[in-house]
Amino acid sequence: MPPHLSADRPAAQPPRRGTVDALISQTRWLRGEVDAVRQEAPEDGSDPEGRWQRALCDLALHQLSDLDEHLAQLRDGLPSVPAEPSAGDDPAGPSASPGGSLLSRVGSAEWNLLTDEASWSGELYEILGRAPDASALTLDELPSLVHDEDRPLLTAMVTDCLIDGKPIDGEFRILRADGELRTVHMMGEPVLDADGSTSSMWAVLRDVSELRRTQRAVCETRDSLQRHRHRAQTERRFAVELQEAVLPPWRGPLRFPQQGPGSLDLAARHLPSSTDALIGGDWYDALALPDRDTLLSVGGLTGHGVSVASGMATLIGALRGMAMAGTEPGRLMGWLNQLLDASVQPALGSAVCCRYRPGTRTLSWAQAGHPAPLLFRNGTGRMLAVPDGVLLGATSRAAYGQAEETLEEGDLLLLHTEGLVPRCEGTAAVQRLLDLAPRFGGARTAEDCVRTVVEEFGESEREDDACVLVARVVS
Known part of the structure; x- marks a missing residue:
């Protein structure tokens, strides 16, 4: 069909061939770059961000392909009108390429x-x-x-x-x-x-059927991503609120019992993960018991999110209730194991539970697959001998041992969860904490000791959350 002249403007002049060829080259280069970005996006569909990236890249590739073809038509000029098909011609014609x-x-x-x-x-x-x-x-x-x-x-x-x-x-x-x-x-x-x-x-x-199909896919993926983000934000907010409600409300130093010899000066801190989305199940707790004893515990559940925070709340409530009833740490761990093993959503957990008697300065404690407490005395530190104990929820009717340690005035007890020392595990992490003994020796309060731990390890990139609790025996 010949080009038309509208009454209000002259016919446009055809572009120079070299200019259009340059535009075609740039378009094809850009299409290759976009395709390379698309290849980097995960293809299993499990990641909303990846699905969004692939959908946008698909849309951009469709548009760039259209632009490439339009520029080629602009360079080559108007196609000739095909002649009427003869009996031997392909009925689909050249357009069915x-x-x-x-x-x-x-x-x-x-x-x-x-x-x-x-x-x-x-x-x-x-x-x-x-x-x-x-x-x-x-x-x-x-x-x-x-x-x-x-x-x-x-x-x-x-x-x-x-x-x-x-x-x-x-x-x-x-x-x-x-x-x-x-x-x-x-x-x-x-x-x-x-x-x-x-x-x-x-x-x-x-x-433009394929282009619109791709645009709809982009919109659907965007909406799905927004819903996913909203759900994740809501779950995270709920998990944070639940965690804050369950952990002890005290943020400054605490003393149990408040009067009498052998009291404990207490301080603790929760160190969150560097990734905001990972709300874990680590806890610390200190509770004054009716007979003037003090319950100390730290622990954690595997996993992240609302269900883990809820499970943590259940364990802390059960632990406190059994301790108030006078259950000793070893037996208490056995009941916690049964509770976790019978839960609707099976999970694994680790914990240390201590019962401190101020009259005799005796510490009775048990552990379930958890790092042992560290005892600092006279400028040096050591790990307490570990009684038997497997992870909570690992096996039914597990038996848990119990150990005792007599503390002295000025002793400092440090309880912590896994991950307190970033990028260190096992004996390496324990040694890093024991190396703080000289600085603990010069500290006046348990809060000073916790501040030392935070200064040393709190600013590092942390893959998971962690807790530390320090108890210092005072007169």
């Missing part, structure tokens, strides 16, 4: 209002699913291909173009003869004759 080339995606048409004739390019037949030897549809016949819901839109666009001289720029769905529903983007304008009246209307129609 493999891979869905430009010929099956962009077509043009002109409707002459004076003669009521229509002229279509071969590409438009392919887009609208019409046989190449069929007659082109007039403007009155064109709505017969359009989806019922979109016919008013097409009618309004054509009317505005023919009567008010407005350009056409809109989309509608068509139902092809093969039953396939496609989305077409139509751009056009009226062609005026010498006296300024509309003599015909021309348009370019583009099949």
